[in-house]
Amino acid sequence: MPKGKGPQGKRITLKVAKNSVRVAFNGRRRLDLSKMGIATFPKCILELADVEELDLSRNFLRKIPNIIEKFQNLMWLDLHSNQLDELPAEIGTLKNLTYLNLCNNKLTTESLPEELTHLKNLRTLNLGLNCLETVPTTFGKLRELIELGLFDNSLTLIPKSVKKLPKLERLNVKRNPLPEFEKEEEPIDTVKRIESLYLVEKKDLCGSCLETCQGERDELHKLEEMTPVPPNKPSFSSLTTPNSTAMDNQEEWRIRDDDS
Template structure:
């Protein structure tokens, strides 16, 4: 008996009706198409008929590819593709000129699979490239002059180009857990002040034992760093809160924009 080719997982079929029922209203009144956690393996062509949405969430599926037809979503301001199996991005993503939030964290992207057209997203404020297989960051990303937050954590980076590190509006840069060589001080790759700003405040009761220990370790590190960096004139106080946790790989929703207009 001849052996057939091994078939990949059969994903859920998304119909236009399902897609229409998945449209939500975002905090600012925009229309958000939420198809996250749907077991999708192939980009559903039917959603091209809903290309006038403002936000598109395809996160936590099993997508390996986004088609060139993504260019149909010209009104798109917010695109979440995190936690898929993406090995490449289409060049047409550079046509989404209204995009200000792009999350492609936790995929299988390499430096070669990042299209040069990413640098055309002139209005981009938030970009998450964490948890991929990037060996270097293209210097062309320095063209993203409006960028405020950049995630580069858990990749294979050995350096960060100055054109990216010195972006004029960059406030948060997370490049933790990359194999920077010993000859390069961490402070040269990630500004200490910006590293502090990437930490997230959570209540102790919301953490498991493992995360709590990680948080306490991070808090100890921050206290040591605090002794190095000059104290501000007025200390901020966060009672009953811990300061850690950009380390848990299972928590992939830290980059969801809240309450900030483009």
């Protein structure tokens, strides 16, 4: 490998891409190119730009080209665990996007394009495990946002415009150098929403995803322990046990037989 250059990455052909299209549980078509060793955005997938979901997570991507604007049907975009240090302004043209995962990259506050605020239908935005020092106050324009992940950054302040988002139910700011009063104002996650269910092996999850799964599993176990278990058999405490009564009757008949 030449000095100073990153991994060359695997070359994805159109045939490979077509074979990677799956139908998700929600009926959408997903192009899943995760864990493929990709270092450069494969232009051949423009032939599949009508998919509703695109998964490019766990690769070596450093840039997303402006041709991402061709994917106008996208509702779900997963780019977590790459090496992204910038995003194109054209990402703001994906008007149907409801889910955007940018976790575990190298994004800074300066590398977040203002056009992100054009994603008016966005409900989930994950920016955890990046290099953010501040949160753009313009994120307050994302009025449909339900879940916002900002964990494992370098944040010292969460703008009021973000904390006051009308539909925000979950704001994860864990492991940031925030003052205590900022942490106390973190909204409590009272509603759990699952859009799709996928079975994956533990080794395939990134650290933050594994932590989330384990936390939700522990909560489920707590709920199970709190749920009262109905008795298997009805209890008739005021009645005589049938078997003991039968035994007494048998003894009485046995005595009568002996006397006769």
